[in-house]
Amino acid sequence: VAEGPQAVREAIRAHHEALTAGRRPVVRELYLTDAAWTRYGQELGLVSGGELPSGHRTGPGFAVHLVTDEVLVALADTVTPQGLLAVCETVDVPLAAVLGRAPLLIAVAAHVRDPGNAGTIVRAADAAGAEAVVLSEASVDVYNPKCVRSTAGSLFHLSVSLGAHLGDAVSALHGAGLTVLAADGAGDTDLDDLQDQAETSAGSAILARPVAWLFGNEAWGLPEDLLSLADAVVRVPVHGRAESLNLATAATVCLYATARAQRRPGGCRTT
Amino acid sequence: VAEGPQAVREAIRAHHEALTAGRRPVVRELYLTDAAWTRYGQELGLVSGGELPSGHRTGPGFAVHLVTDEVLVALADTVTPQGLLAVCETVDVPLAAVLGRAPLLIAVAAHVRDPGNAGTIVRAADAAGAEAVVLSEASVDVYNPKCVRSTAGSLFHLSVSLGAHLGDAVSALHGAGLTVLAADGAGDTDLDDLQDQAETSAGSAILARPVAWLFGNEAWGLPEDLLSLADAVVRVPVHGRAESLNLATAATVCLYATARAQRRPGGCRTT
Numbered sequence: 001v002a003e004g005p006q007a008v009r010e011a012i013r014a015h016h017e018a019l020t021a022g023r024r025p026v027v028r029e030l031y032l033t034d035a036a037w038t039r040y041g042q043e044l045g046l047v048s049g050g051e052l053p054s055g056h057r058t059g060p061g062f063a064v065h066l067v068t069d070e071v072l073v074a075l076a077d078t079v080t081p082q083g084l085l086a087v088c089e090t091v092d093v094p095l096a097a098v099l100g101r102a103p104l105l106i107a108v109a110a111h112v113r114d115p116g117n118a119g120t121i122v123r124a125a126d127a128a129g130a131e132a133v134v135l136s137e138a139s140v141d142v143y144n145p146k147c148v149r150s151t152a153g154s155l156f157h158l159s160v161s162l163g164a165h166l167g168d169a170v171s172a173l174h175g176a177g178l179t180v181l182a183a184d185g186a187g188d189t190d191l192d193d194l195q196d197q198a199e200t201s202a203g204s205a206i207l208a209r210p211v212a213w214l215f216g217n218e219a220w221g222l223p224e225d226l227l228s229l230a231d232a233v234v235r236v237p238v239h240g241r242a243e244s245l246n247l248a249t250a251a252t253v254c255l256y257a258t259a260r261a262q263r264r265p266g267g268c269r270t271t
Numbered sequence: 272v273a274e275g276p277q278a279v280r281e282a283i284r285a286h287h288e289a290l291t292a293g294r295r296p297v298v299r300e301l302y303l304t305d306a307a308w309t310r311y312g313q314e315l316g317l318v319s320g321g322e323l324p325s326g327h328r329t330g331p332g333f334a335v336h337l338v339t340d341e342v343l344v345a346l347a348d349t350v351t352p353q354g355l356l357a358v359c360e361t362v363d364v365p366l367a368a369v370l371g372r373a374p375l376l377i378a379v380a381a382h383v384r385d386p387g388n389a390g391t392i393v394r395a396a397d398a399a400g401a402e403a404v405v406l407s408e409a410s411v412d413v414y415n416p417k418c419v420r421s422t423a424g425s426l427f428h429l430s431v432s433l434g435a436h437l438g439d440a441v442s443a444l445h446g447a448g449l450t451v452l453a454a455d456g457a458g459d460t461d462l463d464d465l466q467d468q469a470e471t472s473a474g475s476a477i478l479a480r481p482v483a484w485l486f487g488n489e490a491w492g493l494p495e496d497l498l499s500l501a502d503a504v505v506r507v508p509v510h511g512r513a514e515s516l517n518l519a520t521a522a523t524v525c526l527y528a529t530a531r532a533q534r535r536p537g538g539c540r541t542t
């Protein structure tokens with residue numbers, strides 16, 4: 001369920017793209033109040049002339065239901081869904097399909113349990129230009145309403161793969177030519193040193209290659225056996241007295257450092 | 272109220288530092304269960320020989336109360352405070368006192384309303400080595416339990432100043448020799464360009480100077496009149512299709528880019 005104008009807009013956009021590309025539809029049903037119809041109908045492509053429908057109509061490949069405020073609040077997870085929500089099909093794809101598209105940047109969330117953290121990682125990965133996010137087995141359900149909200153529409157922008165066994169996923173990532181970096185506060189490689197390396201010679205720098213980042217659970221991080229499978233275990237430097245960054249902010253720093261290195265002359269996105 | 276072992280540990284550490292420096296105490300009262308006493312008493316410096324106190328004793332400058340699980344849960348904001356919490360004095364200081372210490376990096380949260388965002392900014396600012404965080408008037412109460420939790424102890428690590436009028440704060444920041452950068456998704460200066468500039472010549476680069484960052488409200492950003500007072504309005508580049516980053520992750524990227532630039536040869540932390 002995508003709630004609120006931003007998430008619904010991105011869902012409908014993804015829906016039209018999917019139909020145009022001959023893929024299966026994304027939006028199944030749209031519920032909105034009269035007020036939301038008036039405010040967002042034009043923008044969402046539901047109405048051309050601006051006239052109000054009565055009760056119930058069929059939109060471009062999905063059903064549109066006009067409902068009262070009370071019904072909408074009962075359907076929604078949030079207290080203020082701003083008058084509209086869309087019931088969507090799941091959008092996740094198998095990891096093999098993700099890797100078949102030769103991705104250059106992937107975020108892997110390993111056993112991440114907090115929906116806000118998982119959603120924020122999806123949003124940050126999208127902003128950093130990552131092609132995909134992998135949520136491992138035992139991670140939070142990405143379709144949890146709080147998680148969907150935290151993605152701010154990015155759930156519909158990049159490929160999301162669910163339920164991967166982590167050992168198998170690392171093998172598959174390696175097989176697809178990705179360097180696998182594990183983020184860990186106690187890692188023996190400093191992210192600043194990797195950025196220095198990318199400044200000096202992006203052509204051979206780790207961060208400038210196709211990279212998959214592994215991000216661990218909020219409380220206990222990444223398991224030892226997974227750290228040992230990674231090509232490097234990387235710490236975000238802490239200059240002050242904080243013990244660590246929180247998961248989503250640490251992930252964002254790692255993803256942005258990689259995005260910048262990959263776009264340097266000699267980096268994998270420029271050659 | 273600092274809840275849980277991490278926040279309580281940082282509060283007690285700040286308390287002892289304050290007493291040693293002749294400043295006023297930080298911790299007023301500590302409440303903990305028998306189980307938490309057994310588990311954390313040694314680490315928190317409450318017990319030297321390991322013997323259990325009965326009922327109530329006076330610790331190093333604050334009262335220690337042994338309570339039942341039920342009492343602790345009733346006192347706490349969280350469902351699982353892990354057996355202990357500390358009632359603390361406020362720790363904020365006036366902006367003039369902050370600026371008197373010649374800070375090199377400050378985060379200003381302008382009208383930030385979400386306690387998780389405000390706390391995460393304090394934690395990220397601490398990790399990035401900032402000396403202070405300023406929460407403007409009309410921002411969330413930094414002593415809100417959720418905000419305190421989100422700081423993960425960093426509330427006790429750096430200087431926090433509350434309630435500033437933003438226009439006056441920018442004048443004071445300028446007066447203290449800080450370059451004021453406003454973070455805004457529509458800013459006309461790209462953070463990547465500022466980082467390029469710092470790579471080329473940190474000595475004259477904006478990011479390598481003493482900097483105060485302004486971060487705006489989650490929904491409507493920074494007000495126009497404040498943008499016009501800043502020395503530059505800076506956007507974090509968005510490489511994918513996300514509309515933006517969320518507030519705390521965008522702030523972290525800005526703060527870390529500055530931390531890195533300031534530590535280059537020629538930057539304000541190396542000369």
